[in-house]
Amino acid sequence: MHLNPVNAALAVQLGLCLISTVAAEQQVFAPDENSLETPAQTTKERIAIIGAGAGGSSAAYYLQKYSNYSYAITVYDKNDYIGGRTTTVNVHDDARWPVELGASIFVKQNLNLVAAVQEFGLEIRTAELGRVRKMDNVTISDSIGIWNGKSFVYEAQSDSSWLNMGKLLWKYGMSPIKARSLAKKTVAKFLNYYSSVYFPFKDLTTATQDSGLTELTGETTLKYFTKYGISKLFTNHIVQAATRVNYAQNVHQLHALEATVCLAADEGLNVEGGNWKIFDNMLKASGADLQLSTAVSEIVAAGDEGKFLVLAGDSSEEFDQVIIASPYHQTGIKGLELPIKKVPYMTLHVTLVASTKRLSPAYFGLADGAFVPTMVLTTMPETGAAHSPPLFNSVSIVRYIPELNQYVYKIFSPSKMQPAFLQLLFEQGAEFPWVYEKVWNPYPRMDTIEEFQDWKVHEDGIWYLNGMEQFISTMETSSLAGANVAALIVGSANKTALSVP
Ligand SMILES: Cc1cc2nc3c(=O)[nH]c(=O)nc-3n(C[C@H](O)[C@H](O)[C@H](O)COP(=O)(O)OP(=O)(O)OC[C@H]3O[C@@H](n4cnc5c(N)ncnc54)[C@H](O)[C@@H]3O)c2cc1C
Structure with missing residues (x-):
């Protein structure tokens, strides 16, 4: 069985949501x-x-x-x-090393995009999420950690999905399975938007009512998931890590449709x-x-x-x-x-940095030499906790450049990443020979x-x-x-x- 919330969390870090189309019916x-x-x-x-x-x-x-x-x-x-x-920037201004600055990932069920990719003969890269990734011929063992500003509330090695599954069930009970099931049902309803059931829809309000999805757009993620028996712990950790990296928003505010489709994601694609x-x-x-x-x-x-x-x-x-x-x-x-x-619309700072150094174990309260996940997502502190929330929404490796032995990290944050903070976030002595910053209004505030x-x-x-x-x-x-x-x-x-x- 393929238990997805771990993969989904990985997937959503890369900004993908599963929206399928019935592209098989598309006329060439x-x-x-x-x-x-x-x-x-x-x-x-x-x-x-x-x-x-x-x-x-x-x-x-x-x-x-x-x-x-x-x-x-x-x-x-x-x-x-x-x-x-949807645009790229070249690391070190070198056309050999483009990285996505905005929309980075779609999924194979996004068949509008996939059909276009096929028609135009574009080459697709598969980031097989939840698996060891090969980047520029170097194998990087993907791992994920969810950080609340003080400690990791969840960690997983992505090359061992059965172990992760056990870990998820142990920590969150049946919630991962319930969430996955909700996501599948939601996607099935959404598929009708592409089929003759609704397409072309004269207005989105009626199609959303008819498909039953108003129940999700009209409810916050936290309330909706709680209503369907998904624990607050799971929603606050796994789901919120997803909503923060995908939409820079938390589960008490973002509507449930946006969060739910993210949990159905399997495999990330990019051109x-x-x-x-x-x-x-x-x-x-x-x-x-x-x-x-x-x-x-x-x-x-x-x-x-x-x-x-x-x-x-x-x-x-x-x-x-x-x-x-x-x-x-x-x-x-x-x-x-x-x-x-x-x-x-939200404000999101995207900071890309190249460095020979990796994230600092000390910053994350880990022992010297300890392994820091290649992908750090975040959630909010427990209610009443004395520590501050994380200063960033996510940080992850998006490219490795073997010629320079440099990792390229992408950081999403609500405000500017100050140089002094980057020095703390990365291993001691880190230098950043290439830094690129962009402030986006990436997505609307997803109120109900x-x-x-x-x-x-x-x-x-x-x-x-x-x-x-x-x-x-x-x-x-x-x-x-x-x-x-x-x-x-x-x-x-x-x-x-x-x-x-
Ligand atoms: C950092 C980031 C990460 C994201 N991650 C993902 C992801 O992984 N997967 C995903 O599917 N989506 C992702 N998204 C969301 C995705 O990028 C958007 O939903 C989508 O690209 C919106 O496309 P659009 O054509 O509607 O708008 P836009 O892409 O914003 O296009 C609108 C265009 O209109 C132009 N324009 C504005 N005003 C004028 C004017 N007066 N005259 C002429 N032109 C004008 C703008 O220059 C712009 O090019 C991400 C977005 C950001 C910023």
Whole structure:
């Protein structure tokens, strides 16, 4: 038996959640060269997409897929790269050593992403979570520890899953099994979002009610898990370690759907060279006119034919429809008043450091020379404990560079990692020849929610994808939002019979 919460904890450290699709039903499509090049291009319906991340790229890709290239699409992004929150940075500025700076992991059941990977012939790396990992030809025995600021409340060697299983059951009773079962049932319900049961769903609120998932989005993780007989100890240790690394949020506040899907994760995947390549290829396949380094500043109504003027950079263009594929209140877009609810986003500091040294046993209260887990997740101290909470959400090795004998660590934290703190966190005498810091607004605050943002935010054709993030915030769900809105647009134009993605 494969008992997953340990693996899940490993998996979630890498930021993955299991969201499956029924991609087997996806129709294969290839650009219709004629429709890309014909003079008819100018007479095609024009759609502007704002944002070249997972959502915007998927919207462009599926719009053309479902309509056999019926649209003239322009994709704007204020960044000079494709991918948005899915992007890499090169260690020591060396293209041989890219590491994910944002979304790092998806799973094989994320079949929207997996189908795209296959279609575009991208190479996948498998981090076989819960096993000894080979990194750059060096075998690193993965291990995991959950740190509460004073001591490890849980530790596991990941190369011995049966031992881990015994350990989990010994410490947490039946809770791991109950949690796993809840996760499986939840994923099964979610699968319907991809099938003809719901797809394309006109609004997320109704689909969530009909699927029974409002019970989870409407409840905090702690309350929901307690209701289903999962011990507080297990929820506070294993589940919370997962929610903190994945969403920088604790179980008393984050809704239960987000936590539950994380526990269904098995094996982490990423694209060799960077997950952004999926979205780069989607955009290429869509034949969209890509305008990078071009911030959209305003959307206004154009004339009385229900069209829109999109002001971007120094120019403005007219479009029939507009898809906003970025958290709206972070875009700075002005003009039309759109009924998009303001949602608070978390702040997350991602610090990447290269060093020949590993984490310090002394910092973690261990004896000199003791082994510190390669992946340290965190939880909060027990109520009433005298010590402070951890200063970081997670720290783990993401790469080893044999040529330099350097480990690359990734640290997630709510505030900046000060140099003096890094000296304490790592073995004595540690030097950091390469440090990279990035502050993200990575995901929304996942408060309990029962009513979701509508897709359509202007009756003449302005659509908004990122309400999806309050349901589940991942590359896959952004892609699903893009596919869903594409299907709604194409379906309403009655262009073709739709099949599910
Ligand atoms: C550190 C971190 C770790 C994560 N880990 C994972 C993980 O392991 N697995 C996973 O699935 N997800 C993970 N996520 C979440 C995942 O990255 C997001 O859910 C997903 O990428 C969102 O895609 P999106 O297209 O909706 O938004 P974004 O990727 O944010 O794309 C929006 C784009 O819109 C552009 N834009 C904004 N305003 C304007 C404007 N005015 N004009 C033009 N362009 C504009 C932005 O530049 C951006 O490129 C992680 C996120 C972070 C930050």
